[in-house]
Amino acid sequence: MTSTRYARSAIALHWAIAFLLLFQLGLGWHMTSMGKGAAMYAAFQFHKSIGITVLALSVLRVAIRFVKPRPAPVESGVLTGLLMKLVHLGLYAFMIGGPLTGWIVVSTAKVAIPTRLFGVIPWPHLPVSHALNGIAMESHEVLAWMGLGLVALHLAGAVRHHLGGGHENVIGRMIPAVSAPEAARRAIPAALGAAGLLGAAFLSPWLLYRAAPAAPEAPASDTPVAGGSDPAAASSEAVEGPVQAETSEPGEAQTDAPASSEVAVPVAPTSTPAPEASATEAAKPVSWKVMDGGRLGFTASMSGTAIEGRFDQWSADILFDPDALAQSKITVRVPLLSVNTADGSRDSMLKGADFFGSAGTAVFRSSRIRHLGGERYTASGTLSMNGVSRPVTLAFTLHIEGARADVTGSTKLDRTAFGIGQGQWASTDQIAANVDVTFQFSARKAP
Template identity: 45%
Template sequence: MTTLRPERYSALAIILHWAIALLLLFQIGLGWALEDLPKGAVQFAGYQFHKSVGITILLLSVARLAVRLFKSRPAPVPDGKAQMLLASAVHVLLYAVMIVGPLTGWIIVSTAKVRLQTMLFGKVPWPDLPVGQGLHEPAEVLHGALGTVGIALIALHVAGALYHHLKREYVIGRMLPGVIRSHSAIGIAGLLAIALGVGALICGLFLSFPASKAPAAAPSDTASAVASDVASEEPAEVATAEPVVAESEAAATTMASAWKLEKGGRLGFSAEYSGEAISGSFSRWDAMIVFDPEDLPGSSIRATIDLASVESGDSQRDDMLRSDSFFGVGAHPTAQFVSTNIREAGAGRYVANGTLSLHGQRKPLALRFALKIDGDKASANGSATLQRLAFGVGEGEWSATDQLKDAVSVNFSLKAVRKAP
């Protein structure tokens, strides 16, 4: 027999209690694992999901606090003064973690240098908080510490419940369905709850976020096949930071040679935001180049860029660029440039006219480059200018050009060696 009258919390309080407990443990595990996720689309998806779970915990916690304040609940369990004070402190601090944790995350997102629209589970837009930039750093510090604090408080909370259970006091049973009444059944249910909590924490730690894949390509569509390689789970050379080049089938019937790019190449971009230049680059891209100055009709350039590999020196800005408002890497993981003709524009200078496919749009693009060939070695650098809005890059508030200008400059530099016939 238990030593306390079996008073219980309301059904709504019980549901909210266990839902928040599992979500909170899952969220802590996920938060610890985020920095170890692969950079790019995988980590971006992880952070977006983390934000969605955090807002869910915040909403449920506010509902739980309202239930606690406005619905009757069992009286505190009589105990020593120190034990009762500790129990009250743990409860108050747990509510603080449940509410302050998501709030600090919300502040971090709302005060980022370049704000990214929060979409709850990719569907429902969530507004930013009207707070100042000065709160960003304190929110980051506090948010980072709350995971460890939360685990410590949960451990104390569980220890207190087990302490009362071992004293055969009806404490755990007050937060369980009424059908669970006997002391042994309550003990089993409590152990099961602990196991589920540990499972939620582990699930958050090891949850995987697969990168988006490009659509399957027909064998004859070389450019699309390259895109599929970029997004595959086991990419070959394109998964590294150095681009690679392959032969074109047309090379066999032309003078133009296939070239293999060496390490150290760069594909970058620059744009103007609030009067300041913003620059970045892509760490994963692939190119198929066949070229000879004496056979320009037989020369060609095909390039595919993994948009999730964007790096601009600001993680929040990179997340924003990968979002649906800009590159939309979930639906359009790659950009492709395919030349239609290459013409000479002066001594050692050329223009490759072609088509750029980006964000579901296909538009003409002229790529200007300077090339120097010394035997079987070559070096090149070039640039192009595109209008981002023509490709739908920068939607909603970012479609205005008063802060973020429409023109974007793309630039590259590379060295290559001629492939053996």
């Protein structure tokens, strides 16, 4: 009886792939219209994982087609037979081309982010030119629509053929059953059940990912798709360049105030502008070495919730003497990809194209250090990142005891002024513009 029915492996794969494809279609359309956030990134990650699974199953399906004998084609007119062949061919193109184009989209994104299927299996990128990104995205979407149309045709064809042919039992050839007569009895309920399940698979992403801000860690891997969908992502290289011109030489008289509109000085009230350089100009600042254990942190507000993070790598060149502020100078470098908010999925979003992906190293260079009285100081200067330079003032307290200095300070930044947060993140609906930056470290006088 096997000759009238598909092999069991072919049937199992047919339905598994059909189910997953419908889920993928729903998920693809849903996820690209979700508001950005952790839920969206989890959805993207799951889309990639399921998509590659479909690719593997489809390749297996094609292989089985060559190995296991297929039942003889059902009787049909020449034209119907041709149409059926074309639809099947198109379905195979969808099953394999859909995932392949998706894989190319991910491989050609501006910022290559390692892919990890289901959060576990590292998955390589295809070695293809970034120039293909646009066309891959187009094809991916066109194939999705084509696939949906073909599935509708295929379903209509199967039902029509089944009912029209009377004794043909076409659907019975593709449903699990122990015998052909049993398959025949079960065909119509099975087809209805299958159609219901496929419809549910298509709609389920809308239930699974309801864009709650504190999204399911669910199927997340730590791999957001820098899907190339955000051409707004900053293209600029890092950063150090523009600063130099604006930074005054250490010995120079300072003229500029931190007049920036964006930059607030949190700790330092504007009160009496202290007797900064009044001290002995003869004194020479000494170099300080930052000791291990310091922290450079930030707090951002996402949908009203405070998100705490830090940068794991940063370094500072400090030339400082309270009695020689005019010659003192602080330079801080922060490789932005060392961002760490203790959440893998959020971190990879921050390391993606919309945030720090191409923002390079942030560099702060002081141009003027002032003493506000007591242990309080400010350092005004220029912060450069993502190709943008802005005046920024750090407020800090400094406690020096012998060769050791303890420093605590803060500043406020407007992330939008630096183009951090592109695409939908450029608006401040979800992530506020203001980011509080805090730092705390100890330094030792270089011998």
